[in-house]
Amino acid sequence: MAPEDFWAFSVKQVDTQYIQQVVKKSISNLPVGDILIQVQFSSLNYKDALSATGHYGVTKNYPHIPGIDAAGIVLEDTSGQFHPGDRVLVTGFDLGVNTWGGFAELIRVPAAWVLPLPAGLTPAESMILGTAGLTAALCVEALLQHAIQPASGAILVTGATGGVGSLAVALLAKLGFEVVAVTGKRDRHAYLTELGAARILSREQVNDTSDKPLLKGQWAGVVDTVGGNLLATAIRSTQYGGCVTACGLVGGVDLPLTVHPFILRGVRLIGIDSVNLPLAQRQQLWHRFATDWKLTNLEAIATTVTLTDLPVWIDRILKGQVVGRVLVHVAK
Numbered sequence: 001m002a003p004e005d006f007w008a009f010s011v012k013q014v015d016t017q018y019i020q021q022v023v024k025k026s027i028s029n030l031p032v033g034d035i036l037i038q039v040q041f042s043s044l045n046y047k048d049a050l051s052a053t054g055h056y057g058v059t060k061n062y063p064h065i066p067g068i069d070a071a072g073i074v075l076e077d078t079s080g081q082f083h084p085g086d087r088v089l090v091t092g093f094d095l096g097v098n099t100w101g102g103f104a105e106l107i108r109v110p111a112a113w114v115l116p117l118p119a120g121l122t123p124a125e126s127m128i129l130g131t132a133g134l135t136a137a138l139c140v141e142a143l144l145q146h147a148i149q150p151a152s153g154a155i156l157v158t159g160a161t162g163g164v165g166s167l168a169v170a171l172l173a174k175l176g177f178e179v180v181a182v183t184g185k186r187d188r189h190a191y192l193t194e195l196g197a198a199r200i201l202s203r204e205q206v207n208d209t210s211d212k213p214l215l216k217g218q219w220a221g222v223v224d225t226v227g228g229n230l231l232a233t234a235i236r237s238t239q240y241g242g243c244v245t246a247c248g249l250v251g252g253v254d255l256p257l258t259v260h261p262f263i264l265r266g267v268r269l270i271g272i273d274s275v276n277l278p279l280a281q282r283q284q285l286w287h288r289f290a291t292d293w294k295l296t297n298l299e300a301i302a303t304t305v306t307l308t309d310l311p312v313w314i315d316r317i318l319k320g321q322v323v324g325r326v327l328v329h330v331a332k
């Protein structure tokens with residue numbers, strides 16, 4: 001039986017301020033939807049931090065409960081797709097954006113957003129992966145689909161100690177690629193080596209500010225989580241026939257570039273979106289994470305926090321200071 005009320009990390013707007021509090025909410029405040037889920041774990045993503053600090057491009061209505069990821073147990077399902085007690089996960093779509101999200105003991109969502117937790121992954125593991133893992137997997141899958149193999153050459157990963165970056169480094173290394181990790185954190189080289197990076201470069205080493213349309217072709221593939229001039233430099237440094245995947249914007253939204261990498265080197269630029277990815281495709285990737293792409297020792301890249309710890313971690317992720325993934329243990 002569902003409880004009458006539940007604890008949630010809520011953000012309210014007071015004039016131009018956004019106040020973050022752990023408060024009790026009534027179940028009657030939840031949106032309409034097919035499936036009521038008791039959330040066990042969520043995770044902190046960069047987008048959650050934007051939502052929690054009043055970024056209108058992410059969240060338009062407050063009070064709001066962020067949390068774009070959730071794993072938990074079905075309490076009620078009016079769609080008939082699941083049974084009470086089933087373990088499920090939800091990432092992306094509108095969860096935590098303008099629909100109350102996973103930083104709460106309860107969520108209610110449409111059945112079209114919900115996947116069964118794959119056998120072979122614990123709820124905690126699924127949330128250490130979460131949206132970051134799904135996004136990293138999409139980048140890697142795109143490289144493979146564009147015929148980039150370990151023998152093709154090195155793969156550059158930017159924002160490498162971040163959530164998407166860490167999981168991309170770990171997955172590429174597992175698949176036998178030579179990974180070159182880019183980080184702004186000088187004290188985290190050992191962490192990246194442990195994840196499987198073969199070489200580590202500073203942001204300055206891969207941020208070219210000259211107006212050369214092409215640079216020495218070094219990368220067979222790129223997983224870029226940063227955007228801006230770092231992405232533009234990576235594209236200009238990609239070798240003939242290489243493939244660049246772009247998923248992030250922490251370093252900027254501009255892309256100062258000419259068409260030369262595309263028309264002289266045949267470089268492919270692939271946009272990555274995990275938010276509205278159709279359910280069937282995400283189910284395939286989650287299955288891979290539970291089987292042939294299973295990453296062991298995921299706990300080693302995660303810091304576990306509670307709802308009350310979130311303000312500190314939101315501030316850190318906005319400053320680019322988080323290493324690995326922040327797992328949110330919601331259930332008390």
Ligand SMILES: NC(=O)c1ccc[n+]([C@@H]2O[C@H](COP(=O)([O-])OP(=O)(O)OC[C@H]3O[C@@H](n4cnc5c(N)ncnc54)[C@H](OP(=O)(O)O)[C@@H]3O)[C@@H](O)[C@H]2O)c1
Binds near residue numbers: 250
């Ligand atoms: N397209 C999609 O579907 C999708 C899905 C998930 C995430 N994303 C995007 O992917 C990006 C990464 O997300 P995340 O959750 O992994 O965030 P995150 O954990 O904060 O990782 C971002 C990392 O980027 C690096 N960084 C931060 N600020 C930077 C700057 N100004 N210049 C260069 N590098 C900087 C830092 O790593 P180092 O210190 O190691 O350099 C930081 O840890 C975000 O833009 C997010 O919105 C997109």
